[in-house]
Amino acid sequence: MMRKVLFGAAMAAVMFLAGCGGGDEPFTPPPGNGGPPPSQLPSPSTAPALKASLAAKFGVVNFPIGAAIEPASTLNADAPLLLKHFSSITAENAMKPLNIWPNMPNTAPAQPAASPNFVEADVIANFAAANGIRLRGHTLVWHQSAPSWLFVGDLNNSANYHAALLQHLRTYITAVMGRYPEVYAWDVVNEAATDTPNAANPYRTDSLWYQAYQQFAARPGGEYVIDAFRIASEVRGTLSNPGMKLMLNDYNTELPGKRANVLKIVQDVINAGVPIDGVGHQFHLQVGADVAQVTAAFTAVEAISTTLVNHVTELDVSIYADPGTCYAQGTIPPCLPDYGASPPQSVLSQQATLYRALFNAFNRPSVQSVSLWGIADNHTWLNTYPVARTNRPLLFDTARDPKWAFWTVVDPSITVP
């Protein structure tokens, strides 16, 4: 399951290795190489495997290039795309706490369901295992997916309540990490940082986890992050997968003020003497994004410690360059109007150019995994967020064929119309 990763090999050797590694398809230079720039999209049948192309580009055998999927994708027309192009899979929803271990119905105070439900997550994990695809874990602790049984305890006594929270965290994390010992990286905590730029308190306070820990003034609300990493690290020690990375995952790390908050939390974990292996950058971007700030997000993590790694965990590029107010209001306007089913070529070209620059920026040793938040444009959360509107944020179109964005990533010589 776990594959050897090499850095810095000469490109010729790398292309050879990429062709031989773990049954991956040989890298075939795409048709645009060396020839005149095509004015039309190259034929889908000529598309190289994304995973082989990136392994060659990054000089890393079996570089994890991933997609977030629902269980259905293992059975429908997504499956051939996953098998050809991707070397990593993330469960878009199936491994979230509310999905795996909800409350037992009609219990007050809430009790956990009698046992965790791994049915959907197993479909994804089994597909990955059966096909030599690596599995990324998302996510163990997240305020948006937190069943209330986790927060039940003796509210009259600070020590007792903290003990209950710890026990619940340990029960949950032990069960889920133990079920999927092959996971190469877990988003141990997702989205813990506040959106308020450069905040004195870097933690979001609208989290049930933060609020539970803050029931008692003596305990800082953000301590749940440290506890979660401590427990995850202890559980990792019981599994035969010492290479498993324990990550803090968040969005908007390309924005300096949000990034500062995320980095403060990383530092809190380090200062507590608790293991943390890196930062997951979601990178839900939009056309017009500043690639220099994407690189700055990586270098900021590298500056904390050379032992920390960067993962790109939820990459997509919205075709709408919305103002910030769009996300606050969720209406059109201020969100840009719907392009409908056929967005203009100029926007798709802009998106493709950005994707090329992004993958160039991802080519650095600290970036050890890149995942897209979906496979093809037929399934994306951005069709309903921040407003219901057609979006086309991924590398493959609604027919699951490679877009200009795909070709710019795999072929440095291609020019978009």
Ligand code: G3I
């Ligand atoms: O499966 C149920 C279905 O049975 C029900 O009929 C339907 C009614 O609304 O809901 C379905 O569940 C939805 C689920 O997606 C599957 O489609 C949930 O309501 C919906 O809230 C959920 O949204 C997911 C969201 O996280 C919240 O968990 C998105 O698919 C998923 O893309 C999104 O992913 C997040 C990452 O985990 C963290 N970073 C941001 C990213 C985008 O929001």
